[in-house]
Amino acid sequence: MSIEARERRQGAALVAPALIWVLIFFIIPFAGMALMSLAHLDGREVVQSFDLSNFAKIFTDPSLRKGIWVSLQITALVTAISVLLAWPLAWIIATRVPARWQRLALLIAVLPFWTSYVVRSYSWALVLGENGVIMKTLTGIGLLAEPVQIMATRAATVTGFVHFFTMLLTLTIYSNLIQLSPNYARAAQDLGASRLQVIRLVILPLTLPGIMTGAFLTFVLCIGDYITPQILGGNNELTLPQLIMLQLGRRGDYPMASALSLVLMAIVTLAYAATSRWLRMDRL
Amino acid sequence: MRVLAWAYLLAMFGFILLPVVVLIVFSFQDSRLPVPPFDGPTLRWYAEIIADRALMEALMNSLLVALISSAVALVLGFLAASGLARVLLPGSALIRGVLIAPMTVSYLIIALGLLQMFNAVGLRPSLVATGIGHVVINLPLCFAIIYASMGEHQKNAMRAARDLGAAEWQVLWHVSAPMLLPSLAAAFFLAFTFSWDEFIIAFLLTRFDVTLPVEIWSMLRSGLSPATNAVGSIVFLVSVAIVLVLELTLFRRRGA
Amino acid sequence: MTADVSLQGIEHRFAGFTALHRVDLKIAAGEFVVLLGPSGCGKTTLLSIIGGFLTPSEGQVLIGARDMTQVPPKDRPTTTMFQDYALFPHMSLRDNVGFGLRMRGAGRAVRNDKADAMLEMVGLAAQAGRRPHELSGGQRQRVALARALAVEPDVLLLDEPLGALDLKLRRQMQDELKAIQRRVGTAFVHVTHDQEEAMAIADRIVVMNQGRVEQAGSPEDVYLRPATLFSAGFMGEMNRIPATPDGDGVTTPLGHLPLPPQRGTLCLRPENVGLRGDLRLGPARMIEASFFGAHHRCHFAPLAAPDMILTANLPQGAVPERGAEVQLFATDPVILSETAQ
Secondary structure (H helix, E strand, C coil): CCHHHHHHHHHHHHHHHHHHHHHHHHHHHHHHHHHHHCCEEECCEEECCCCCHHHHHHHHCHHHHHHHHHHHHHHHHHHHHHHHHHHHHHHHHHHCCCHHHHHHHHHHHCHHHHCCHHHHHHHHHHHHCCCCHHHHHHHHCCCCCCCCCCCCCHHHHHHHHHHHHHHHHHHHHHHHHHHCCHHHHHHHHHCCCCHHHHHHHHHHHHCHHHHHHHHHHHHHHHHCCCHHHHHHHCCCCCCHHHHHHHHHHHHCCHHHHHHHHHHHHHHHHHHHHHHHHHCCHHHC | CHHHHHHHHHHHHHHHHHHHHHHHHHHHECCCCCCCCCCCECCHHHHHHHHCHHHHHHHHHHHHHHHHHHHHHHHHHHHHHHHHHHCCCCCHHHHHHHHHHHHHCCHHHHHHHHHHHHHHHCCCCCHHHHHHHHHHHHHHHHHHHHHHCCCHHHHHHHHHHHHCCCCHHHHHHHHHHHHCHHHHHHHHHHHHHHHHCCCHHHHHHCCCCCCHHHHHHHHHHCCCCHHHHHHHHHHHHHHHHHHHHHHHCHHHHHHC | CCCCEEEEEEEEEECCEEEEEEEEEEECCCCEEEEECCCCCCHHHHHHHHHCCCCCCEEEEEECCEECCCCCHHHCCEEEECCCCCCCCCCCHHHHHHHHHHHCCCCHHHHHHHHHHHHHHCCCHHHCCCCHHHCCHHHHHHHHHHHHHHCCCCEEEEECCCCCCCHHHHHHHHHHHHHHHHHHCCEEEEEECCHHHHHHHCCEEEEEECCEEEEEECHHHHHHCCCCHHHHHHHCCCEEEEEEEECCEEEECCEEECCCCCCEEEEECHHHEECCCCEEEEEEEEEEEEECCCEEEEEEEECCCCCCCEEEEEECCCCCCCCCEEEEEECCCEEECHHHC
């Protein structure tokens, strides 16, 4: 055996365990799910068939179709608001906070990451509830005569999501900003740009990779999340993950759950294709 | 401009910290509901949760699953990264793609796929099933972090070790692992956090023995309670303590 | 368009550290000045103060007789060519070069014409539509130059712009920089730590060390008639021989030499030591020689002081045998006192 062949064999032996793990516990289940999406439910029994009736139903059944639409709306709204809130925050930390305090400021800006995800949504339920801090304060000082219902509405879901993803985007945009040479801003100023022009024409375009990376992560995690809409949004309007869980729980309808999952994956893939030219996952 | 910047910073910090502050403050609430008005401090909810056997078991389960699954993910990821860095295998790019793939898929979908497969082969939901799922989500993470930190420098050192007569395992143990220690630690720490905090896979793949997030979820079903605040506060404070320790020891050295 | 620059009593302190000690410097309109010194000598700080990126703790910056000390960079008649070029990666070369005119409200047609003309000047007209990352290091450097000159500044500031280039390209860019400076007539203030680069391009070299100006003068002046030991050592290799006054000459380890009586260090460049000259150094033994192409670099041990090694660059083919005894001579001797720092 040649030296190169032996080297390749040793390399392959090192890669093999991970590859086998992914194959057995990711690829095969995924293939199983694809197969399952073509099956249908007969009573409570899953019967394997090979037709696209589940997919047809997703796009004709009003409640399922609405679920996709609701998920897309919420995700788009959350992504947009989070970017708008996070960019100035990241910029202020990167350029206005003295260098020695930046790490601390960043630590504070992402502190709630370290509570558990379920608990974070629960905390927002405490804050936004009818008897929560916000309503008690607003009615207390007389700004509101009665509490307004926020919990179990889309506003609560969006608030909970925006809270989490603003932190995430602040991280990606900040790490993009501090990698920029300070000379970009200096060169623009030197050539006569005003402070706003420096930001709009130079810094903002240069942070596009950070924005897009964060926005993509936001989009993917947001549209696939079950906890936040379930705890904060309730059952008034269901998102795609809530619908998937509903299929599983109530009827054991694995074929429909699988079909909905594939639709969810297709949406994520489209989002990836749309943003891939800006993504820099390795730079995080 | 300057005033506006600081005002914005403070407002955003307020928004970001608000739920955490409310969570912690009302964990000391001396009444049955964790909402205003604040009825004076008490530690009774902390006493209650520490006495709660199911909760403490869930906590131990979570620790166990997180430790073992992160360790497995770390070892698999490290070996794969070393192998791919070592030689140009046919289809290297494809292998990298396959190893990274689970990162791009929602946890819910991974959980559903595993649930269906385990059902098909007759494997019952359990902590082991959950651990397997957590390795699937953390393996790509560990692989990506370690692979990204393997520069020419590491590859040359590995080559030199082989040249000096080290066997493959000796190269990995004596050269690669020590050189990559910061990234190995970072990868393990991240994987641990993700597993520790993961809900949906654990929710679908456990039944009787559950992990902490699943146990907290079932506490939520009985409505708002300062006991939930107390659990949340403990998780938060322990995590922050760990982050601070890491920040002051491991990552300070790297940063400096 | 060009203007003179006058720096008066510039002092600059960072937290607990004085980067510049009362620097006075005049730069004439249209002059090519090089600020030369080791890293940390304050040359880049001084450049930033001229460009308006730093406000000096004390002192005044006058450009064209107007006080610019407090004026921000965008309102100064200066532009800077940055060390990392700072080309905007999301803009084409044309848009990069036209950026300054855009900020001054010029229409697209006007600034594109100007940008194309500037790119033409630096030989990149054909690539005007490309992005910076498609270019080589030397090409980026030219674009940065074109961008800085497109707004027709009175003074162009260059912050070690050639540092990232390899030696051959650096030599070529030095020639180009000098030619372009002659053509546009703008005053150039160029920062470098490379004394060969400084001599190759400067009308006047300003040698700096530890926040002070050591010497300012033409390349010949600074090289042949260094004012301080630092300046002498920084400009090139040198034999240093201690000297003390003695009657009408000086005493050195080599013996009595007929030089103006002065306490200090006798400095001799290797190419000024040889087998001929007006100053007789006495007999020495050849120890080692190596061939450098243009000359032989030889080490001699003077018989009067066998522990001392004198380095001499001898012309091709004029090398004594190893171990041979020869009479050494020198030209252009300079004695510098330690206190002249």
